[in-house]
Amino acid sequence: MKWDELDGMPCSVARSLAIVGDRWTILILRNAFLRTRRFDDFQAQLGITRHLLASRLAKLVKLGVMTKVAYQDRPPRYEYRLTEMGRDWYSVQMALVAWGNKWLAGAAGVPLEFLHQKCGHKFQPVTVCSECREPLDVREVTPTTGPGLRQRPNVTR
Amino acid sequence: MKWDELDGMPCSVARSLAIVGDRWTILILRNAFLRTRRFDDFQAQLGITRHLLASRLAKLVKLGVMTKVAYQDRPPRYEYRLTEMGRDWYSVQMALVAWGNKWLAGAAGVPLEFLHQKCGHKFQPVTVCSECREPLDVREVTPTTGPGLRQRPNVTR
DNA sequence: CACAGTAAGTTCTAAAATAGAACCTTGTCA
DNA sequence: TGACAAGGTTCTATTTTAGAACTTACTGTG
Incomplete structure (x- = not known):
């Protein structure tokens, strides 16, 4: 490829x-x-x-x-x-930061912490369901073909 | 580098x-x-x-x-x-999917849709604050040095 | 028993991408 | 006039990746 x-x-x-x-x-x-x-x-x-x-x-x-x-x-x-598209990338970046913080920080602790001005708390980024706001687990999610995929059978995702 | x-x-x-x-x-x-x-x-x-x-x-x-x-x-x-570490990567992947769905789907629509079994709804993945569950915006987040960074001044993130 | 098949790799050469350093352009300022 | 600055481009050497063929250790079939 x-x-x-x-x-x-x-x-x-x-x-x-x-x-x-x-x-x-x-x-x-x-x-x-x-x-x-x-x-x-x-x-x-x-x-x-x-x-x-x-x-x-x-x-x-x-x-x-x-x-x-x-x-x-x-x-x-x-x-x-x-741009707005670029700013929107923030959610991916923060997901990446959360993953790195959780799994790669080591004994010294995380390099950066984040303060949410909106609520005033230190936080971790979490990826959740837009409807119920619960964190996502692959075993609780069912993917289905969307409009961009109908009549195109050779899928991976 | x-x-x-x-x-x-x-x-x-x-x-x-x-x-x-x-x-x-x-x-x-x-x-x-x-x-x-x-x-x-x-x-x-x-x-x-x-x-x-x-x-x-x-x-x-x-x-x-x-x-x-x-x-x-x-x-x-x-x-x-x-592993558990690998399964945890799901939140990054879903953030990536959400970004692609939003900005790259084109006229044909998104390739895949997702059903959350927990709540029964079709959803989009959203990256939120762990404390208040609001979506993150870079302009509302203040990064501060964490324990892994104290006494190491040459930072980028 | 030879032989085709299967799963999980390894080895090879050619093509493409990246690193590192130097150079170029257009202007300002002293 | 010459030094400096910002934003690049150009060059060669090194590293990565692509693509295809080959290897190993079995199994089941005729």
């Missing part, structure tokens, strides 16, 4: 991976959520090569996850900001 | 990526949640090369995400099952 076939697959995991399926892209988004906006700042914070950073940012812009905004005219300078 | 430095970073996103930071690994886990267990089944369903599949499964086993269980003795045959 070639990677540009991924976004045509009838599976939301595969399609998402076509966009964010490499480690650098996820780290770029992580730092974007920490308010990083400029090319050189991303480069310095991540240690990514300039070449890869340029190509990843261009891809994120092309796909609508970030936008390139001029912040001065001469010389022309740009910054990269999350 | 080399990729084996990732798991030592004081950031749960980076540490998680050290395990699941490539596309094949995430697709392997996806199919594991769809009850795939055997080498040849993973290979046929995913189209991954046998070489990569073997190395990815070995890594997942080594890191505790899956276990290799003998299901017959002669000839010895094994299957791969999710």
Whole structure:
């Protein structure tokens, strides 16, 4: 399978991976959520090569996850900001953080903690059912074919 | 940065990526949640090369995400099952599915829908605050240094 | 007993992606 | 004029991945 076939697959995991399926892209988004906006700042914070950073940012812009905004005219300078689609990625990132916090923190404890301003509590991100707000367990979920999959029998997800 | 430095970073996103930071690994886990267990089944369903599949499964086993269980003795045959750590990955996968469903489904609609047996409803996965159960927005969350990060000032997350 | 089949890998070469460093462009400021 | 800044592009070397063939240890069939 070639990677540009991924976004045509009838599976939301595969399609998402076509966009964010490499480690650098996820780290770029992580730092974007920490308010990083400029090319050189991303480069310095991540240690990514300039070449890869340029190509990843261009891809994120092309796909609508970030936008390139001029912040001065001469010389022309740009910054990269999350779009609504990009901001929405936060739920995936926080799920990833929760998983890492739970399973990979080790004896020293978690690197970061989070305070929810809305309720005032320290919290962990939890992925729940939109209807009953209970945490999801694979054994309690039944997948069924959706409209995007009818009359296409070769499914994986 | 080399990729084996990732798991030592004081950031749960980076540490998680050290395990699941490539596309094949995430697709392997996806199919594991769809009850795939055997080498040849993973290979046929995913189209991954046998070489990569073997190395990815070995890594997942080594890191505790899956276990290799003998299901017959002669000839010895094994299957791969999710551990509790692996099952817990479901929340990340479902967050990914929700993001793909929302932003990448296109006109045809979402590929899969999900029924929650616990409450009987079709649902979308939502990442919420463990305390107040409200969906997370980056603008309402304040990250603070946790115990794993005290006296280590060079942070990204 | 030879022989086709099955499951789970390993080994090989070619192609693609990434790392690391240097270079380029357009402007400002001293 | 020359140094500096931001945002890239270009180059070669190294690492990863793709694709196909081969291996091993059995089993059941004629």
